[in-house]
Amino acid sequence: MDIDPRRLGFLLAVSRSGGVLAAADMLHVSPSAVSQQIARLEAEAGVKVLDRQPAGATLTPAGKLLSETAERIESELGETRRALAELEGDVSGVVTVGAFQTVIRAVLVPLLSELEQALPGVDLVVHEVAEEQGQRALRRGELDLLATEHDVAEPAPAPPGTRDVPFLDEPWVVALPATDPEPSGLLDLADRTWLAPEHSNATARALDRLAKELSLDKRAAHTYRDFDVALSMVAAGLGIALLPELAIRRHLPENVQWAALPGLGYRRLFVRHRVTRTEPRAATQAVLEQMIQVAAALEPL
Numbered sequence: 001m002d003i004d005p006r007r008l009g010f011l012l013a014v015s016r017s018g019g020v021l022a023a024a025d026m027l028h029v030s031p032s033a034v035s036q037q038i039a040r041l042e043a044e045a046g047v048k049v050l051d052r053q054p055a056g057a058t059l060t061p062a063g064k065l066l067s068e069t070a071e072r073i074e075s076e077l078g079e080t081r082r083a084l085a086e087l088e089g090d091v092s093g094v095v096t097v098g099a100f101q102t103v104i105r106a107v108l109v110p111l112l113s114e115l116e117q118a119l120p121g122v123d124l125v126v127h128e129v130a131e132e133q134g135q136r137a138l139r140r141g142e143l144d145l146l147a148t149e150h151d152v153a154e155p156a157p158a159p160p161g162t163r164d165v166p167f168l169d170e171p172w173v174v175a176l177p178a179t180d181p182e183p184s185g186l187l188d189l190a191d192r193t194w195l196a197p198e199h200s201n202a203t204a205r206a207l208d209r210l211a212k213e214l215s216l217d218k219r220a221a222h223t224y225r226d227f228d229v230a231l232s233m234v235a236a237g238l239g240i241a242l243l244p245e246l247a248i249r250r251h252l253p254e255n256v257q258w259a260a261l262p263g264l265g266y267r268r269l270f271v272r273h274r275v276t277r278t279e280p281r282a283a284t285q286a287v288l289e290q291m292i293q294v295a296a297a298l299e300p301l
Contacts (some may be wrong), residue, residue: 004040010023091283091286093123096126097291098127098145107294134148145273147270152268164270165273167271169269173259175240178194178257182259186214191212193240194239195240198223230247234253245260246269
């Protein structure tokens, strides 16, 4: 048995993407090229690696075994490339990061001021993007890193061909008018009007969770798109808002207070990157590690 390890990359792409067509899109080759490499792999290994059905192709037990081998080879090569880059001091290039408002303010802006010293050969480009839009850009290669968010109760796997690296857990807090009495628990706020995010995101899902767990009256008379607008609405007395802690790290309006209450849970932030034969690049990995360091250095409120 003489297996060309380069063919394993095609099998790994099929495993990660869920099919030959999706693997071809991921690898930027034609579907026939993927099929040819898989056929040659099967000939070299002497086993079937794909079970081809009208609805699509799935990995056979032998295919899964070879895919796991490919995963280990890719991981080892990635570590070797990073180690060689560090030996040569060759951590350079443009790294493009997509993120939302709170991560840009609390993590990426401070990181920009540190990069010149920490990574002088790296140019960081930041784009504010919604997660769905960012995922498409990441898949197309327009982003190297993408910040994502989850409510603690809704962990979700990274899409095929990508990896999520956790970099910050932050508590949910409640913003309410400063003239209100300080709440001792969530039940003190059960009959209040809760402002609601306009789009489905981690905040909306956390609010849904609380509404079910604590029978909150989640009336959404007013909706918002970003946290600054939510704080302005709270200041105007339009309702109270569930927000991640990063949203209140800027100067709060004078007539707004916040409370961290038992049962709110927390928001978990991840950095997502592509996983291919050549990615993440040394520069991408270096920026990711710097983001983790900046987030870890944030002082608790």
